Amino acid sequence: VENGDSVALSTMFDAVHPADIAHLLEVIDGRSRKELLSLWKGGLDGEVLSELDENLREEVINSLAPSELVDAVRELDSDDVVNLVEDLGSEQQEAVLDALDASDRVAVEKALAYPEESAGRHMQVELVRAPQHWTVGEAIDFLRSDDNTLPDQFYHLILVDPRMKAVGYVTLGRILSTRRDVPLNDISEDSFRTFNVNQDVEEVANAINHYHMITAPVVDDDDRIVGVITIDDAMAFIEEEAEEDLMRLAGVGEGSLSDKVVDTTRQRFPWLAVNLVTAICASLVISMFESTITELVALAVLMPIVASMGGNAGTQSLTVAVRALATRDLTSSNVWRVIRREALVGLINGAIFAVVMGLIGAVWFGQPMLGVVIAVAMVINLVVAGLAGTMVPVVLEKIGVDPALASGAFVTTVTDVVGFFAFLGLAAAWLL
Amino acid sequence: VENGDSVALSTMFDAVHPADIAHLLEVIDGRSRKELLSLWKGGLDGEVLSELDENLREEVINSLAPSELVDAVRELDSDDVVNLVEDLGSEQQEAVLDALDASDRVAVEKALAYPEESAGRHMQVELVRAPQHWTVGEAIDFLRSDDNTLPDQFYHLILVDPRMKAVGYVTLGRILSTRRDVPLNDISEDSFRTFNVNQDVEEVANAINHYHMITAPVVDDDDRIVGVITIDDAMAFIEEEAEEDLMRLAGVGEGSLSDKVVDTTRQRFPWLAVNLVTAICASLVISMFESTITELVALAVLMPIVASMGGNAGTQSLTVAVRALATRDLTSSNVWRVIRREALVGLINGAIFAVVMGLIGAVWFGQPMLGVVIAVAMVINLVVAGLAGTMVPVVLEKIGVDPALASGAFVTTVTDVVGFFAFLGLAAAWLL
Numbered sequence: 001v002e003n004g005d006s007v008a009l010s011t012m013f014d015a016v017h018p019a020d021i022a023h024l025l026e027v028i029d030g031r032s033r034k035e036l037l038s039l040w041k042g043g044l045d046g047e048v049l050s051e052l053d054e055n056l057r058e059e060v061i062n063s064l065a066p067s068e069l070v071d072a073v074r075e076l077d078s079d080d081v082v083n084l085v086e087d088l089g090s091e092q093q094e095a096v097l098d099a100l101d102a103s104d105r106v107a108v109e110k111a112l113a114y115p116e117e118s119a120g121r122h123m124q125v126e127l128v129r130a131p132q133h134w135t136v137g138e139a140i141d142f143l144r145s146d147d148n149t150l151p152d153q154f155y156h157l158i159l160v161d162p163r164m165k166a167v168g169y170v171t172l173g174r175i176l177s178t179r180r181d182v183p184l185n186d187i188s189e190d191s192f193r194t195f196n197v198n199q200d201v202e203e204v205a206n207a208i209n210h211y212h213m214i215t216a217p218v219v220d221d222d223d224r225i226v227g228v229i230t231i232d233d234a235m236a237f238i239e240e241e242a243e244e245d246l247m248r249l250a251g252v253g254e255g256s257l258s259d260k261v262v263d264t265t266r267q268r269f270p271w272l273a274v275n276l277v278t279a280i281c282a283s284l285v286i287s288m289f290e291s292t293i294t295e296l297v298a299l300a301v302l303m304p305i306v307a308s309m310g311g312n313a314g315t316q317s318l319t320v321a322v323r324a325l326a327t328r329d330l331t332s333s334n335v336w337r338v339i340r341r342e343a344l345v346g347l348i349n350g351a352i353f354a355v356v357m358g359l360i361g362a363v364w365f366g367q368p369m370l371g372v373v374i375a376v377a378m379v380i381n382l383v384v385a386g387l388a389g390t391m392v393p394v395v396l397e398k399i400g401v402d403p404a405l406a407s408g409a410f411v412t413t414v415t416d417v418v419g420f421f422a423f424l425g426l427a428a429a430w431l432l
Numbered sequence: 433v434e435n436g437d438s439v440a441l442s443t444m445f446d447a448v449h450p451a452d453i454a455h456l457l458e459v460i461d462g463r464s465r466k467e468l469l470s471l472w473k474g475g476l477d478g479e480v481l482s483e484l485d486e487n488l489r490e491e492v493i494n495s496l497a498p499s500e501l502v503d504a505v506r507e508l509d510s511d512d513v514v515n516l517v518e519d520l521g522s523e524q525q526e527a528v529l530d531a532l533d534a535s536d537r538v539a540v541e542k543a544l545a546y547p548e549e550s551a552g553r554h555m556q557v558e559l560v561r562a563p564q565h566w567t568v569g570e571a572i573d574f575l576r577s578d579d580n581t582l583p584d585q586f587y588h589l590i591l592v593d594p595r596m597k598a599v600g601y602v603t604l605g606r607i608l609s610t611r612r613d614v615p616l617n618d619i620s621e622d623s624f625r626t627f628n629v630n631q632d633v634e635e636v637a638n639a640i641n642h643y644h645m646i647t648a649p650v651v652d653d654d655d656r657i658v659g660v661i662t663i664d665d666a667m668a669f670i671e672e673e674a675e676e677d678l679m680r681l682a683g684v685g686e687g688s689l690s691d692k693v694v695d696t697t698r699q700r701f702p703w704l705a706v707n708l709v710t711a712i713c714a715s716l717v718i719s720m721f722e723s724t725i726t727e728l729v730a731l732a733v734l735m736p737i738v739a740s741m742g743g744n745a746g747t748q749s750l751t752v753a754v755r756a757l758a759t760r761d762l763t764s765s766n767v768w769r770v771i772r773r774e775a776l777v778g779l780i781n782g783a784i785f786a787v788v789m790g791l792i793g794a795v796w797f798g799q800p801m802l803g804v805v806i807a808v809a810m811v812i813n814l815v816v817a818g819l820a821g822t823m824v825p826v827v828l829e830k831i832g833v834d835p836a837l838a839s840g841a842f843v844t845t846v847t848d849v850v851g852f853f854a855f856l857g858l859a860a861a862w863l864l
Contacts, residue, residue, distance in 0.1 A: 143608040150609045172604035176575040177582045212664040232644040242674035250751035279737040300732035305711040319682035
């Protein structure tokens with residue numbers, strides 16, 4: 001199809017879900033992408049744009065004429081428009097805003113005024129309200145009258161009091177299965193709770209997941225309903241958050257396979273630079289014991305084992321702690337218990353590996369005392385790994401630094417330094 | 433409240449969402465948990481049980497009398513019952529199944545017959561069907577008649593042909609906003625697609641996320657509708673999957689903070705054991721160069737730097753590759769491009785750090801050639817890290833091993849061995 005037949009291409013893409021088109025664009029290489037886009041231009045719609053990866057979206061949007069962009073954006077929900085528009089230059093942003101209906105424009109501009117990761121920025125203003133004193137019958141008549149335009153997708157009626165304060169919600173299923181004379185108030189859902197526009201959108205997403213909600217009502221400072229966060233968006237945030245933790249723990253930052261090589265190199269650089277500094281710290285510890293090593297070169301052979309075991313045990317504790325902090329399973333109420341637990345786990349595993357490694361060390365080099373040294377160093381380092389692996393992320397979270405981002409470097413430094421110091425120090429004291 | 437007042441406790445818990453009670457039980461320590469449960473016993477309902485962490489759930493269920501368990505389970509949806517029952521001993525399982533209605537019992541037994549991670553095992557059989565030839569009016573009359581019991585939560589009507597084959601679905605919102613004489617077929621959703629009972633439930637969850645679906649219809653081998661996977665369950669699977677990847681990459685396996693110390697120790701042990709073996713491999717490489725190190729002890733000081741930089745770069749590539757495999761962004765169509773890309777990123781970062789570390793090495797020990805050796809070793813190891821970090825998970829996935837679980841050990845072994853070998857080997861060749 002890629003030899004110029006743009007009509008065939010359009011017909012083919014019409015039958016494909018926008019998310020699949022976006023995925024295709026992400027997976028193919030840069031040149032094919034350009035050819036495909038120039039061929040298909042007219043058909044590119046807003047849905048595809050909003051499904052695209054952020055970096056790629058910028059590239060695609062820049063390749064569009066302003067009029068094409070405006071056409072593509074017009075039929076989107078308010079939250080998707082905001083999501084597209086927030087990354088644009090002010091000129092393109094203006095062009096898109098001008099093309100919207102007055103009411104949509106106001107909604108988008110309002111949303112852009114909220115902080116970047118807030119519920120207000122990501123909410124959809126399309127929702128269906130009903131006065132709380134209505135009965136099921138009144139609600140059905142309202143929904144079925146021709147006078148109002150309903151959103152494309154909605155699953156709840158949100159009940160409001162006379163001052164537009166959100167007070168509850170009712171699922172459409174419940175409305176359909178209830179007699180006409182029952183007040184809406186009597187069949188509203190237990191899980192109802194509201195979220196402030198300024199609240200972090202990830203908190204809202206976590207609440208949607210935790211309470212099995214389908215829509216989360218967003219209210220302003222006067223408790224008036226102004227929008228909703230829907231479960232499908234919440235799902236995307238939850239996935240993003242877990243992925244972010246994963247990437248940050250590995251020192252990768254944001255980024256995807258469709259980024260340019262230069263960008264990827266730049267994303268990975270900082271973590272490697274930090275690692276270089278911590279590795280040099282560890283080397284400084286080793287250099288303190290140069291003369292010890294010269295006398296007994298077996299120490300140089302065995303020392304990476306102690307450090308590496310400590311590093312791994314530290315990463316284990318650290319990963320569990322970072323995830324538990326993110327899911328609020330680790331709080332100030334149980335932090336001491338968790339730290340004690342991790343130290344104990346380190347002690348038990350440390351003791352087991354101490355015996356194993358002590359025997360290996362003693363047999364390999366024929367020096368029982370060398371076995372004792374590596375065994376004791378192993379226990380010390382694994383206990384320290386458990387302690388540092390938990391305490392570092394907790395302290396970082398407390399002082400407002402993202403634990404997923406910074407913990408790894410600290411914990412590895414601790415386990416490297418302690419590992420080398422314990423092993424070489426004990427060797428210097430007991431063996432020579 | 434914890435001094436014995438069980439009435440006050442029940443009243444308090446009645447107002448709390450089951451998910452919050454479950455979370456509370458997970459966060460408090462073992463002793464308080466036991467006290468709380470014995471105090472509150474009667475009130476414990478199925479919802480709380482199904483929100484609990486798996487290991488903890490087993491503990492709680494074992495503390496319940498069979499009759500209490502049966503009471504708790506009765507009002508749950510079929511998928512939640514299955515989820516509870518699958519981990520029980522056969523005697524308890526029998527007791528619960530006996531207490532269910534005949535039709536519920538059949539549904540649960542059928543679900544238990546499907547493989548563990550299949551859509552059939554996790555689907556909910558409560559759903560609302562309508563013949564595809566109905567009009568909106570007929571559907572509304574059906575939903576509002578008193579003759580049928582509707583599920584607690586539902587958001588779609590699933591359209592079926594005369595042989596019960598699922599052919600489309602219609603949202604309740606669309607039904608409410610459409611005239612009575614319009615056929616349901618005309619307002620069915622574009623995103624409709626079905627999933628086989630034997631399909632992996634994570635694939636279904638990913639599709640729900642990808643296509644923004646609210647319910648995913650599950651069909652048997654004859655395409656007849658047998659259940660649905662709902663978006664709130666899909667959300668839990670997506671979160672679980674991302675968390676699993678994270679935990680496996682860190683070598684933690686399953687597990688949570690509420691596990692016993694012995695269990696946690698046992699979960700972490702295998703990865704540390706694997707790491708011990710790989711660390712010993714690296715030590716064997718070092719021991720090949722014992723005489724080189726004795727002549728120039730600076731090598732022992734600097735060698736961990738090369739290995740550690742390689743390990744980190746490898747982890748970066750590896751994490752990106754594992755995630756991309758999980759999200760299907762890395763496929764056979766772009767694998768060579770990605771490998772080339774990672775090697776190039778390794779080359780560029782390697783070159784930068786080679787210059788930096790070369791200068792440091794040369795200045796620190798006053799030997800320019802030592803700087804050259806560490807610089808060249810650094811470039812080699814970072815390129816190898818990029819290659820191994822991508823190729824190892826791809827190959828593991830190909831041969832059916834979970835890349836998140838096993839890649840780390842392989843990649844670290846490669847970067848350690850290559851790092852020590854390149855550095856010490858070049859030193860032996862060029863410096864002595």
